[in-house]
Amino acid sequence: MKRLRSAPLALAAALGAIVVILFAAGAPPLEAMRVIFEGAFGTTDRLGATLMAWTPLVLAAAGLLITFQAGLWNIGVEGQIAMGAIGAAWMARSVEGPSLVVVPLTLIGGAVFGAAWALIPAWLRTRFRVHEIFSGVALSFVAAAIAVYLIIGPWSRTGVASTSGTDIFDPRAWLPTIGSWRASPVGIGAAVAAVAAVLVLLRGSRFGLRIRAVGRNAESAHLLGIPTQRYLVAAFAMCGALAGIAGTVQATGFHHKLVPSISGGYGFLGVLVVLLAGFRALWIAPIALFFAAIQVGSTQLSLRLGIDSSLAGVIQGALVLVVLIVGGFQVYSAARGPVVTGEGEA
Amino acid sequence: MSLVLRNIHKHYGSVRANDGVDLEIAPGELHGLLGENGAGKSTLMKVVSGFIAADSGSIEFDGAPLGVASPRVALEHGIGMLHQDPLVFRPFSVLDNFLLGSAGGVLVDRKGGRSSLAEMAARYGFDFDPDADARSLTVGERQQLEITRLLWRGARVLILDEPTTGISEPQRVKLFAVLRQLAAERLIVIFVSHKLEEVEALCHRVTVMSRGRVVGRRELPTPRHDLVRLMFGDITLGGARPEVTLGDPALSLRGVAARTRGAPLHADLTVRRGEVLGLAGLEGSGQRTFLRLCAGLDPVGSGTIVIGGHDLAGKPYRRFLDAGVHYIPAGRLEEGLIAGLSVAEHFELVGPNRSFMVDRGAADTLAAERIAEFSIKGEAATTAEALSGGNQQRLLMAMAPDHPVLLLMEHPTRGLDLGSAQWVWDRMLRSRAGGTAIVFASSDLEELQRYSDRIAVFYEGRIIAVIPASTATSSSLGLLIGGVVS
Numbered sequence: 001m002k003r004l005r006s007a008p009l010a011l012a013a014a015l016g017a018i019v020v021i022l023f024a025a026g027a028p029p030l031e032a033m034r035v036i037f038e039g040a041f042g043t044t045d046r047l048g049a050t051l052m053a054w055t056p057l058v059l060a061a062a063g064l065l066i067t068f069q070a071g072l073w074n075i076g077v078e079g080q081i082a083m084g085a086i087g088a089a090w091m092a093r094s095v096e097g098p099s100l101v102v103v104p105l106t107l108i109g110g111a112v113f114g115a116a117w118a119l120i121p122a123w124l125r126t127r128f129r130v131h132e133i134f135s136g137v138a139l140s141f142v143a144a145a146i147a148v149y150l151i152i153g154p155w156s157r158t159g160v161a162s163t164s165g166t167d168i169f170d171p172r173a174w175l176p177t178i179g180s181w182r183a184s185p186v187g188i189g190a191a192v193a194a195v196a197a198v199l200v201l202l203r204g205s206r207f208g209l210r211i212r213a214v215g216r217n218a219e220s221a222h223l224l225g226i227p228t229q230r231y232l233v234a235a236f237a238m239c240g241a242l243a244g245i246a247g248t249v250q251a252t253g254f255h256h257k258l259v260p261s262i263s264g265g266y267g268f269l270g271v272l273v274v275l276l277a278g279f280r281a282l283w284i285a286p287i288a289l290f291f292a293a294i295q296v297g298s299t300q301l302s303l304r305l306g307i308d309s310s311l312a313g314v315i316q317g318a319l320v321l322v323v324l325i326v327g328g329f330q331v332y333s334a335a336r337g338p339v340v341t342g343e344g345e346a
Numbered sequence: 347m348s349l350v351l352r353n354i355h356k357h358y359g360s361v362r363a364n365d366g367v368d369l370e371i372a373p374g375e376l377h378g379l380l381g382e383n384g385a386g387k388s389t390l391m392k393v394v395s396g397f398i399a400a401d402s403g404s405i406e407f408d409g410a411p412l413g414v415a416s417p418r419v420a421l422e423h424g425i426g427m428l429h430q431d432p433l434v435f436r437p438f439s440v441l442d443n444f445l446l447g448s449a450g451g452v453l454v455d456r457k458g459g460r461s462s463l464a465e466m467a468a469r470y471g472f473d474f475d476p477d478a479d480a481r482s483l484t485v486g487e488r489q490q491l492e493i494t495r496l497l498w499r500g501a502r503v504l505i506l507d508e509p510t511t512g513i514s515e516p517q518r519v520k521l522f523a524v525l526r527q528l529a530a531e532r533l534i535v536i537f538v539s540h541k542l543e544e545v546e547a548l549c550h551r552v553t554v555m556s557r558g559r560v561v562g563r564r565e566l567p568t569p570r571h572d573l574v575r576l577m578f579g580d581i582t583l584g585g586a587r588p589e590v591t592l593g594d595p596a597l598s599l600r601g602v603a604a605r606t607r608g609a610p611l612h613a614d615l616t617v618r619r620g621e622v623l624g625l626a627g628l629e630g631s632g633q634r635t636f637l638r639l640c641a642g643l644d645p646v647g648s649g650t651i652v653i654g655g656h657d658l659a660g661k662p663y664r665r666f667l668d669a670g671v672h673y674i675p676a677g678r679l680e681e682g683l684i685a686g687l688s689v690a691e692h693f694e695l696v697g698p699n700r701s702f703m704v705d706r707g708a709a710d711t712l713a714a715e716r717i718a719e720f721s722i723k724g725e726a727a728t729t730a731e732a733l734s735g736g737n738q739q740r741l742l743m744a745m746a747p748d749h750p751v752l753l754l755m756e757h758p759t760r761g762l763d764l765g766s767a768q769w770v771w772d773r774m775l776r777s778r779a780g781g782t783a784i785v786f787a788s789s790d791l792e793e794l795q796r797y798s799d800r801i802a803v804f805y806e807g808r809i810i811a812v813i814p815a816s817t818a819t820s821s822s823l824g825l826l827i828g829g830v831v832s
Contacts, residue, residue, distance in 0.1 A: 205703050216685060216686045
């Protein structure tokens, strides 16, 4: 988890990679970048759509930062988002009342479900030494399956057994919006608060210091008297709660119902954001904005330039690879020592 | 066909793992390489076998210089290394493991390989089922397979790193017979070990290393205490410690048996407040297990560990900490400090402050005080891995409570320069004067004799003698460490 020493180099390499990809896809790079930018920020509606993608992405990434600092690869974050959405959907479907009551309940329900789902890999890891990557992948499938089961089973639309989703929630359970903007200030506020909280937690608190100690060297941390397993469990739970809130935003702020693949891939994308941010909380918001902009703006590529919008995923993945390669190269060249020549000492 | 190493240097940061090592081995020789952990044996052998590159120096085999850059190139030149835990790919079959890394095209010649394996196995008296799953092999069998593979690939120099760890007695006898056979076939065998009796039983000549240098070469047989003295150093000065009145028992073990892998341990012992107990013995004879048991880090099989009047056997580590036990391990950066965290953050981790937020200003002030008091060459923001070994040790000691009841130290001065080592002991003797009982393991006879009140000698997991340090001599300790009880 070395920090990148030369951000400009990484940035230049990343831009170069984008240009190469756009060329390869047959798009004029400058024109394509302009289209993406306008597609993401050109109108207030588009800005709203970008922020709507940004919100769950930031929430997931903020949670992942905690688990990464604890030395955990919480790949199961996708499942934690889905479970959060299920928890929120349950609240939205079962509680009737004014927004002021239901919306907080959906957020709490999402956080609790997400955290509870994250406790499973935590338990498997601390109790049975099952690596969280394996349990996480498996549990993500399970969570997605539960969502599908609910959609076509107990929560199916009246008279219709369809995977297109549950009934639309009562609008009073929706995340409130202002005017015609689809992005909810509540969601955006939650994302900003999450980043701020994680920043304070990891940088300034004794709890965060201990999390970092456990993540960097669990054996030493144990020797210093830190209950390492408790901190691992706490990191999982916190990440799960934030992922659950991301799921809530997806369910009650975007789809307004529970759909299959409710997580929208924001968990995996969140991993990329954290890797690109070099594990620094302050960088999460801008990098997530960049990713969301590429995601949303790319839809304009097909309309305006006839290029498939899946290019967004290629660009995002390539960016992370380029930055990791640049970072890895810097570590490598710093660590490389002189090599024996067999000629004896000069 | 002799192997010649000249002036090999290898540094890791400020640590001189190899500091100008020369070694010359003739064909047909079984050569022992003896030394405690950290003496530089493994580094030297990794350099010869191409796993790491030396900073400077030359290697010649059969008159030709070796620009060894990788294990593959080394093996092409006829140098093969057998690792402590043989590198066997477990999901593969025995035959596939045998064929790994063999020359040739894209297709693997399984049929030819099968007959080669049978032929090689017959030659050395091994018995393999080529289609068996490598997972089903014991450590000893994996070792046999790896030896066969290396020989088949044309190894003329065979390096074995602690090969008898984890193998059965019949397998050890078998291994030694094969090694003698190889020497008779004019191969060079380098046997790396810290087990004296095995080196004595097997080797023609032995080179002893300590602190990255060659400290002696002997034709075998030679008296055992002579080898121990080479490994552990001589006692040149008599002890001159300030006298301390011993207090109540700080630590008392009755019928303690360990329940961990590695060296078994049985111990009965009492250490009083203000006393210094030195733990002597070959590496892996039970000293580390003893320290970790007393620290509450390893599970106890049976017996009582009374510290400060309470039996803590089986209690959680936290209870040991609360009882005033403090353990400083040998692996300072691996199991003591946290790379990536700063000096100030280390103090914050062990500090008594329980507020939710870290007060940066107060943390830096505290760190500055401690840095000054413990003469740490570094700043509050310096990360642990950026400190030198001596300063890492100072940091570890600065993180200890002010007046622990029991201070456990594993190789407190290993790898430190003389000044740092002296500082460490001045500091330890001061806390001893304050009533702390000190138990330390060391592989330096002089350190043991000079600073201990009593010395407990470990051999094969048991304390075979506890002697007053004032009566200890190089030869008496040497005999005991070698397992000879008069």
